[in-house]
Amino acid sequence: MTADVRQRDRSGDRAHGAGSDPTAGPVLSVRNLSKTFPGTRALDDVSVDVRPGEVHALMGQNGSGKSTLIKVLAGYHSADPGSTAEMDGVPFEAGRTVPPGLRFVHQDLGLILELSAQDNLALHGGFARGFGRRVLWKQQEAETRRVLAAFDIDLDIHRPLAAATPVQRTVVAIAAALQGWDGGGVLVLDEPTAVLPHDEVERLFEVVEQVRNRGTSVLYVSHRMDEIFSLADRVTVLRGGRRVGTYDVSSLDTRSLATRMVGDEVDPDFRAPVVTQGHQPVTLQAQDIRGKWLRGVDLEARAGEIVGIAGLAGAGALELPYALAGKAGALASGQIRLPATSEDWYDVQRARDLEIPLVPADRQTEAVVAEFSVAENLSLSSLRSLGRRGRLSAKDEATLVETWSERLSLVSAGPGAPISTLSGGNQQKVILARCLAGDPQVLVLCEPTAGVDIGTRVSIYRIIADLAAHGLTVIVASSDEGDLLALCTRILVLRDGVVAEELPAEGLTKNVLIRAIEGADE
Numbered sequence: 355m356t357a358d359v360r361q362r363d364r365s366g367d368r369a370h371g372a373g374s375d376p377t378a379g380p381v382l383s384v385r386n387l388s389k390t391f392p393g394t395r396a397l398d399d400v401s402v403d404v405r406p407g408e409v410h411a412l413m414g415q416n417g418s419g420k421s422t423l424i425k426v427l428a429g430y431h432s433a434d435p436g437s438t439a440e441m442d443g444v445p446f447e448a449g450r451t452v453p454p455g456l457r458f459v460h461q462d463l464g465l466i467l468e469l470s471a472q473d474n475l476a477l478h479g480g481f482a483r484g485f486g487r488r489v490l491w492k493q494q495e496a497e498t499r500r501v502l503a504a505f506d507i508d509l510d511i512h513r514p515l516a517a518a519t520p521v522q523r524t525v526v527a528i529a530a531a532l533q534g535w536d537g538g539g540v541l542v543l544d545e546p547t548a549v550l551p552h553d554e555v556e557r558l559f560e561v562v563e564q565v566r567n568r569g570t571s572v573l574y575v576s577h578r579m580d581e582i583f584s585l586a587d588r589v590t591v592l593r594g595g596r597r598v599g600t601y602d603v604s605s606l607d608t609r610s611l612a613t614r615m616v617g618d619e620v621d622p623d624f625r626a627p628v629v630t631q632g633h634q635p636v637t638l639q640a641q642d643i644r645g646k647w648l649r650g651v652d653l654e655a656r657a658g659e660i661v662g663i664a665g666l667a668g669a670g671a672l673e674l675p676y677a678l679a680g681k682a683g684a685l686a687s688g689q690i691r692l693p694a695t696s697e698d699w700y701d702v703q704r705a706r707d708l709e710i711p712l713v714p715a716d717r718q719t720e721a722v723v724a725e726f727s728v729a730e731n732l733s734l735s736s737l738r739s740l741g742r743r744g745r746l747s748a749k750d751e752a753t754l755v756e757t758w759s760e761r762l763s764l765v766s767a768g769p770g771a772p773i774s775t776l777s778g779g780n781q782q783k784v785i786l787a788r789c790l791a792g793d794p795q796v797l798v799l800c801e802p803t804a805g806v807d808i809g810t811r812v813s814i815y816r817i818i819a820d821l822a823a824h825g826l827t828v829i830v831a832s833s834d835e836g837d838l839l840a841l842c843t844r845i846l847v848l849r850d851g852v853v854a855e856e857l858p859a860e861g862l863t864k865n866v867l868i869r870a871i872e873g874a875d876e
Contacts, residue, residue, distance in 0.1 A: 379443065381406045381571050382456065382540045387437040387448060389422050396422040397433075398595045404540055409562065409572045411582045411603070414592035415615055415807035416777030420575055423592070424544050428458050442538070455539030457531040461548055463523055464530075467516040471509055471526045472498040479533035501529050504568075505561050519667070521554035525561055537569035544575045548805050550833075554667065559585060577807050579608050580836075591615055616809040624812050626660060626819035626841050628860045634658050636693050637827040638710075638796045640678060643688035643702065647673050649851030650688075655796070655827045657694070660818065662842035662859075663831035664871050669848040672715060675800045675831045679712035680705030692795055711735065711789035713782070715801040721785045722773055729755045729769035732784050736791045758787035762817055779810030786817070796827045803837055815840050835867050849873050 380403035389397040397419045404410045414420050425431045427439075432449035439446050441453035465474050475498050476482075482493040498511050507525050515523050524546055531541060543562070547555045562572055562585060574586060582589055583603060591598040591614045598614050606614075608623070634656040643651040647670035655661045665671030676682040678690060680702060689699040692708055700708055714720035723731055733740060733751050740750045755769045762783045766776050773781060782802070789797055802818070803811045818841055822828050830841055838845050839862060847855040847870045855870050869875055 378406050380404055381442055383440045384448060385438045387426065388434040389426055389431055390434055396595050400597045402590050404571050404573055407566060407569060407571060408587040409566060409574055409585050411586035411589040412573060412575045413582060413589055413615055415809050416779050418592040419595040420592055424542060424575060427456065428452060457539065458542045459527045459531050459546060461545040463527040465515055465523055465527055468514050470513055471511045471515060474515060474526060475501060475530050475533065478530040501533060505529060505564060519554060520550050521557045524558060528561060540571045540573055541565055542573045547578065547581060577805065579611055579808060593617055612808045624815050624840050628843060639691050639693060641689045643674065643677050645673050645677055645682050645686040647851050651853055655829065657825045657827055658822050659843045660822050660828040660830060660841050662838040662845035663829065664838055664845055665848035666871060670851045671831050671848045672800060675712060675798045675829060677702050678798050678829060679710045681712060694795055709792065710796050710798055711794050713785050713789055713799045713802060717781055717785055722781055724774050726773060727770050728766050728773050728784060731773045732758060732787050735788050754791060758791060762787055763813060779806040782806060782814065798829045800831045802830060802832065803834065835864050839864060839867065847871055
């Protein structure tokens with residue numbers, strides 16, 4: 355079921371706000387919460403109420419204070435003096451104590467992937483033990499099955515979670531957080547869909563509704579506005595560490611919500627101009643690309659074209675960009691060439707020699723060097739051109755960093771600032787600048803706006819569209835239909851490792867794209 359359909363469904367028996375009683379007192383109330391770090395006031399007099407049985411969204415741009423608020427509630431940070439907090443009418447000191455009815459699932463899930471679901475649940479809730487502290491394994495297995503049965507999940511509880519799907523891991527984390535709790539309270543979900551492909555997001559929505567139906571409220575943190583309109587009853591918006599307001603979701607649309615988040619008028623429905631590319635030269639050709647999931651993909655792209663790659667998990671859509679950049683591993687095979695510069699074909703195992711830059715799916719583990727500065731991260735791919743007699747030219751590096759910082763509107767404390775101090779969106783801009791610094795013919799992007807707020811997302815869209823308008827060929831692989839609809843000239847839909855459909859972007863709707871990805875019309 356699509357987000358649009360779910361929203362229409364909820365306008366009837368389950369209208370936004372119907373899951374909670376607006377006259378009831380809040381189950382969680384936070385008043386006048388502030389948090390100051392050296393030189394920065396991360397939260398400034400923020401107040402939030404969560405009603406019984408509601409899904410309450412928390413939204414804001416990167417740096418708005420969402421993460422700080424969650425970390426204070428979870429006890430990672432202490433609050434400044436002057437705040438008050440209550441859980442079910444009982445006061446507690448935010449940042450110092452965490453009431454038992456307040457449970458958390460953080461973005462990293464807090465699971466040990468080498469262990470099974472049974473072991474992970476036991477680590478959270480304790481092992482069933484008998485005489486002499488002996489573990490009662492049959493009882494432990496029965497308890498694990500009982501806990502997971504509430505979420506209707508099909509999972510081998512004895513296999514390491516490394517073999518589970520992302521949504522299965524998320525459900526295990528939710529089950530672990532709610533162990534020993536019979537209903538009521540508040541479950542905090544911090545960016546739960548950040549790593550989930552589209553088809554698994556739908557399953558998570560069902561789990562959130564199951565949690566709500568148990569009488570537990572949900573404080574739901576997300577960058578994705580379509581999720582808020584699908585799930586939430588109310589939304590609290592933070593900007594610059596302050597509370598902008600709390601609103602009934604039914605009173606908002608995407609533009610008004612985006613404007614409240616950013617502070618300026620922003621177009622969440624941005625679409626790059628669709629330009630006919632037939633007269634432009636072919637800049638990328640790929641033949642019979644195969645790999646772990648790929649079963650033989652051919653691709654051709656022209657100068658100035660933005661080609662989208664879509665598909666469900668396991669279809670090969672997120673493997674293809676790595677193959678094009680020569681980073682798909684030993685299983686990859688096929689041939690690639692850049693005909694604008696050479697007629698030679700390269701085996702994908704040698705595709706690195708073509709120097710096609712890749713913005714990878716997970717910038718934190720695949721691109722960002724956390725110990726390096728902004729300048730060091732940005733210039734990594736340009737060290738040879740910045741060297742003189744075997745030594746790095748600090749002047750040339752500074753010029754490179756300044757040029758791309760201005761061009762991409764990079765916001766940082768300066769080129770020497772640790773990259774870890776930047777928001778996710780600005781880190782993504784650093785990686786994008788690194789890829790563009792070598793003046794490539796072709797750029798490959800995988801999940802280009804993952805974990806990025808709406809303001810930065812539109813900024814990245816405009817950057818990519820401008821690059822294409824100046825002749826760059828761009829390949830975009832994304833599990834977010836919004837990326838593909840906003841940017842692409844055409845979209846290749848992969849199913850079972852092959853191109854099943856090619857969709858022109860002009861006039862394409864989200865529902866049509868989702869149906870194609872799911873193969874609903876086959």
